[in-house]
Amino acid sequence: MRTLRFLLQKEFRQIFRDKSILRVIFMMPAMQLLILPWAADYEVKNINLVVVDHDRSTYTQQLISKITASGYFRLDKYTASYKDAMHEIENDDADIILEIPASFEKDLVKESSANLFMAVNAINGAKAGLGASYLQSIIHDYNNGIRAQWIQLPRFNTETTVDVTYSNWFNPLMNYKFFMVPGILVMLVTMVGSFLAAMNIVKEKEIGTIEQINVTPVKKYHFILGKLIPFWILGLIILSIGLLIAYVAYGIIPAGSFFTIYVFAACYLLAVLGLGLLVSTYSNTQQQAMLFSFFLMMIFVLLSGLYTPISSMPQWAQYITKFNPVAYFIEVMRMVVLKGSSLSDISKNIFIVLGFAVVLNIWAVVSYRKRA
């Protein structure tokens, strides 16, 4: 026990003496949490629209002003030639072309039906898809407005219409920050827990001090605990800083209890620390550890459900996410922060993460032995 105390004392001294680590610990969460949630927003805005108007009538003017008034679209160009509009798309200046035929008003008045043509620049898939559906719903709305004006006499519309009203449970205003902030916080805790720990161990290999430790009576498990405990604590500190920033900057207060979050985070950190230890046993230089960590992080982020819902991934990708500890934490954070889930609601995730912790740490210790 006394040996461990000496190891911990040394470790904390080194961590708090290293300016770059301190910066990572305190600045990184602040920067990421203050900047990323604003940028990583699913809502598509500023869609550049080119209108090819062959009709130039009052009705087309009404339609266009309705579209631009929605706030989602920016009228990039108003032209009479489809070729012109296509040129805008080719230059990537426009996202959607709306072509209004010459007989638009006439058809609408005489035959009470008219055709519009929409061409979408699908290079940016999310923008194209969402933009097209926004535009469709605005046109649909416009259509209803016109019908309401005309069909006034037969009091009861002969056509049945189904109107859907909806409410967003757990995040009533569909505020994306509520959705992103907990997720970003998870990434931060993961990075500190696993990769800072890995880098730290590999650094000792690189400068040769680990060999000096190996000739002392310090037991392997002492050395490993001496490395893991400080980063376990650092991980929880980062989580606290992050939750504080989430409250101060975005007014996010978890609907559930902080206790639930911390219990899960404590278990989760055991798993990612095991991962960090594993990375360190397979790398001899900090550079190797960095590259390996970077590779893992990319996969973890993209398959975590942070940016894209896991349920809409292909089946095989969904199987992979089952092996991604980050996905479980993001799910828990969202459940607790938005829905107010309790410990018993997330018990399954806790057990899974503890399972990860056991497997990863045993694997790391076994391969550490072999290589030492």
Next chain:
Amino acid sequence: MATDYIITTEELTKRFNDFTAVDHISFYVNKGEIFGFLGANGAGKTTAMRMLCGLSLPTSGKATIAGFDVYKQTENIKRSIGYMSQKFSLYEDLTVRENIRFYGGIYGKSNAFIKEKTNWLLQQLNLQDEADKLVGSLPLGWKQKLAFSVAIFHEPQIVFLDEPTGGVDPVTRREFWNLIYEAAATGITVFVTTHYMDEAEYCNRVSIMVDGRIDALDTPVALKEKFNAATMDEVFLQLARKATRIDN
């Protein structure tokens, strides 16, 4: 086996795949002796030393350190030895005092022992003014002397030194050897590898490794006589030239 041998090896061998780094070496080291372990780069010195320190397991053969078996009693061996590696291996981001305290602590020394001996050591090395400076800021010669002192801080029976004076100026080298003599005078056995032949002359006995084998082992005087050479340098050159291994 006589008890005044502190290191004994018998046909000690280490193989890495089909490369035999250490090839059936047998020797012994007396208690309190300064034993020079010479050889060209790649001759197998460091590998042999790592086996004796319990850092790597031998492929075959026997060896005991302070009476403990290198296969089964590595924990006991670690308690009995000090080790100073080729690479400087104190923590550069800790102060002199913190390094001493850390290594004293992990060898299980009491706080009182650490405190008292730290003060004595700082005085001995004339480092009182640098005690609270980061080790990284010290000149190389001072670092090496400090590393040696830390390696014997816990009062081991044997200290292993792997090229301790590499890159150090002649004056500091002389001071370093004074520290070694002082340590030997207190009864610590010193096992040292070096490339400086003048240092070989300071040793009680010297072994010379060529291609993983020990080709010569005796006192410097006897070796010079045997090889009909004026200096240890000539002895070494005669033996090392026979090497067939490519220096890596």
